[in-house]
Amino acid sequence: MLNKIINVSTGLRFARIGSVRPLLQKILNSFMAFMLIFSIAFATIETIDPEPVLASGEFACENSEGAAYVFQSYWVSNSNTLNILRGSNTGGSNSTFSTTTIESFSSWSHGSIEEVNSLSMDKDGNMYAILKRTSTSTVYFYKLNYNASGSGTASYININIGTGDNNAASYYETTVSGTTYKYIFTSKGFFKGNRKAIRINSNGTYTVIDVNISSGSTWATAKAKDFAWLEGSSTHDFIAFNSETNDLLGATVSHTNIGASNESISVSLTQRASNVGSGMSSNSGAAMTAADGVVYFLENDDGRLWKYDQSLDTSTGNNTNEFVLTSDSFQNS
Incomplete structure (x- = not known):
């Protein structure tokens, strides 16, 4: 992986500006797509209601729909x-x-x-x-x-x-x-x-x-x-x-x-x-x-x-x- 990073850096140093811009755009798009997926996943996790944490020996008092047992x-x-x-x-x-x-x-x-x-x-x-x-x-x-x-x-x-x-x-x-x-x-x-x-x-x-x-x-x-x-x-x-x-x-x-x-x-x-x-x-x-x-x-x-x-x-x-x-x-x- 380190070798791949060095090669990309070397290539960028000798590349013309016109050829660098599309590459940077691809990197930016990939990063934004990753952040969007991560944000959606995080939001989904946050909106799931957790099950109540019961102390040792306790019975649950209601079901997942909130109805009392x-x-x-x-x-x-x-x-x-x-x-x-x-x-x-x-x-x-x-x-x-x-x-x-x-x-x-x-x-x-x-x-x-x-x-x-x-x-x-x-x-x-x-x-x-x-x-x-x-x-x-x-x-x-x-x-x-x-x-x-x-x-x-x-x-x-x-x-x-x-x-x-x-x-x-x-x-x-x-x-x-x-x-x-x-x-x-x-x-x-x-x-x-x-x-x-x-x-x-x-x-x-x-x-x-x-x-x-x-x-x-x-x-x-x-x-x-x-x-x-x-x-x-x-x-x-x-x-x-x-x-x-x-x-x-x-x-x-x-x-x-x-x-x-x-x-x-x-x-x-x-x-x-x-x-x-x-x-x-x-x-x-x-x-x-x-x-x-x-x-x-x-x-x-x-x-x-x-x-x-x-x-x-x-x-x-x-x-x-x-x-x-x-x-x-x-x-x-």
């Missing part, structure tokens, strides 16, 4: 395995609901397992569940860590969350004076028993807080198998469905000494709507927060999904279709 857990007792199913709508205006088993967990710090349920997940994709044993009524709090190349890792969080038949849980957060406080709420059904709020502290520790019912205790029920957080709601923080009485139920959270070691939490329970969802069987299941005030309720018998839309919730019944059956299913997709 919803998650369902399924316990296989003969192998002590918890399968995590993930669903989302794809295809824009002609969207279709598709599901896949995204992860499984089969190694636990406790034996004699009755069931692992009460699935919840924060906005960053950190997933949690509660383990129940056949030998005791004590319940155990686990973090479920996603593994893109194999089975996930279930990490026991050694905190005392009491005794009971917990089967419901939801993430919840609130911001006060610029500080965001994060919690996992759990209980038997809709605040019927062993009501706990697990505060996720910024230093990586956890604080367990008993949850009291300040009003509306008649609406606490084990027949509402799960509840879900409504981010940004100005009326109620959680929504649940009682498939036995066909009621939509709401809960509003109050804090005292928020963030402190002596924090106390209470909920006010209300009936949001009556005579809704009459087509659902009595075997209702998970409540799954999507986004923008939308929550999906799973019908355990056939996997059908019912949609709650907070923007249509007038608390006067189902006159505005705030709770409707969808064509989506965790079993038929």
Whole structure:
């Protein structure tokens, strides 16, 4: 290559001006063409939206189209395995609901397992569940860590969350004076028993807080198998469905000494709507927060999904279709 450069330089030194100009023009054109191709390639690379970078153990919260994922857990007792199913709508205006088993967990710090349920997940994709044993009524709090190349890792969080038949849980957060406080709420059904709020502290520790019912205790029920957080709601923080009485139920959270070691939490329970969802069987299941005030309720018998839309919730019944059956299913997709 060096020899070629020397030869060209020598030739230029003895060439006439008329013969040099076309050569220089060719060199300039070649350089400009190269720079144009390079610029286009660079611009193309810059306009491609990168995939979100997840911290270790986090689940993705939305698909490539920006649609929120919803998650369902399924316990296989003969192998002590918890399968995590993930669903989302794809295809824009002609969207279709598709599901896949995204992860499984089969190694636990406790034996004699009755069931692992009460699935919840924060906005960053950190997933949690509660383990129940056949030998005791004590319940155990686990973090479920996603593994893109194999089975996930279930990490026991050694905190005392009491005794009971917990089967419901939801993430919840609130911001006060610029500080965001994060919690996992759990209980038997809709605040019927062993009501706990697990505060996720910024230093990586956890604080367990008993949850009291300040009003509306008649609406606490084990027949509402799960509840879900409504981010940004100005009326109620959680929504649940009682498939036995066909009621939509709401809960509003109050804090005292928020963030402190002596924090106390209470909920006010209300009936949001009556005579809704009459087509659902009595075997209702998970409540799954999507986004923008939308929550999906799973019908355990056939996997059908019912949609709650907070923007249509007038608390006067189902006159505005705030709770409707969808064509989506965790079993038929």
